[in-house]
Amino acid sequence: MEFVHVTPGGSRLPSSRVDRRCPGTRFGTTDASGAQGGGHGSDGDLDGVRAVREAVDEAGLVPLVVAPAGGVLGDGDGELPVHRTYATARSVEFDAVLLVGAPGLGGDACGARDAKAGSGNGHGSGPGHDPRVALLLDEAFRHGKAIGGWKGAEAALEAAGVPADAPGVVVGDSGTGTPAEIIGLLGAHRVWERFPAQV
Numbered sequence: 001m002e003f004v005h006v007t008p009g010g011s012r013l014p015s016s017r018v019d020r021r022c023p024g025t026r027f028g029t030t031d032a033s034g035a036q037g038g039g040h041g042s043d044g045d046l047d048g049v050r051a052v053r054e055a056v057d058e059a060g061l062v063p064l065v066v067a068p069a070g071g072v073l074g075d076g077d078g079e080l081p082v083h084r085t086y087a088t089a090r091s092v093e094f095d096a097v098l099l100v101g102a103p104g105l106g107g108d109a110c111g112a113r114d115a116k117a118g119s120g121n122g123h124g125s126g127p128g129h130d131p132r133v134a135l136l137l138d139e140a141f142r143h144g145k146a147i148g149g150w151k152g153a154e155a156a157l158e159a160a161g162v163p164a165d166a167p168g169v170v171v172g173d174s175g176t177g178t179p180a181e182i183i184g185l186l187g188a189h190r191v192w193e194r195f196p197a198q199v
Contacts, residue, residue, distance in 0.1 A: 045100050045101060045150075045151050045175060046073060046074050046078065046080065047175070048100050048150070048151065048174060048175030049065070049073065049080055049100050049175065050078070050080065051174075051175040051176055051179075052098060052100070052175050052179045053080070055176070055179045055180060055183070056179060056183070059183045061183070064083040064084060064093075065080055065081060065082045065083050065084070066082065066083065066084040066085065066086065066089040067082040067084075067085060067086070068085060068086050068103070068104070068105075068106030068107060068108070068109075068130065069082075069085060069106065069107065069108075070082055070085055085106075086103075086106045086108075086109070086130055086132040086133060087106075087108060087132065089132075089136060090136070091135075091136045091139035091140045091143065091145075092139075094136075094140065094145065095145055095146070095186060095189070096140075096145055096146040096147070096148070096182050096183075096185070096186060097136065097137065097140050097145065097146075097147050097148070098147075098148045098149060098178065098179060098182060099137075099147075099148070099149030099150075099153035099156050099157070100149065100150065100151060100153070100175060101149075101150075101151040101152045101153060101156075102128075102129070102152040102153060102154075102155035102156040102159075103129075103130055103133045103156055104128055104129075104130065105128055105129065105130045106130050106132070109130050109131060109132065129155070129156065129159040133156060133160070134156070134159050134160040134161075135160075136160075137156065137157065137160035137162050138160045138161055138162065141160070141161075141162045141166070141169075141194075143190070144168070144190035144191045144192060144194055144195065145168070145190065145191070146168045146169075146170070146182045146185040146186060146191055147162060147168065147169045147170070147182075148169070148170040148171070148172065148178045148179065148181065148182040149170075149171055149172075149178065150171065150172045150173055150174055150175060150178050151174075151175075153171060154171055157169065157171070166194055167191050167193040167194045168185055168191025168193070168194050170182055170185075
């Protein structure tokens, strides 16, 4: 099983671990730390990101970090490598997504540079919301994938048109309880209750 972690920052690719009990499952997370080139903003929750990575690792999943730019988040011994950028991440890679805050607008969020940044679906078009994150959330929601977040994640969910009270969407207060709830939802692979059968 693979856990994907989405955040603003950079990328060094560590080796991936796959849980053989549930091959191919991926999990996504977003951090609004504002990290670029190793720094992080005052509103960031890098400790929360580290807690998520630890919880995900203990569950036998593989965390991946997605950010606006490649590199690392934080500095020194606390560096967190970024595995995908907003430009390279696609929702089909992930079976769940965690948002650590409300991801900001990436510097390359221009439709001329990245077709995903100008999807024209109306999601994420508000100031400060990256349309590629909104697209990832919108697709994950429509595909019945578990979505969670804390520390302002509601703004990103709203920009993507994802109801915070929908089945399989968990909005918590910290990076400790929310990941556990999301990991628990992965046993069903998808949140089928989100789309009740119509007769």
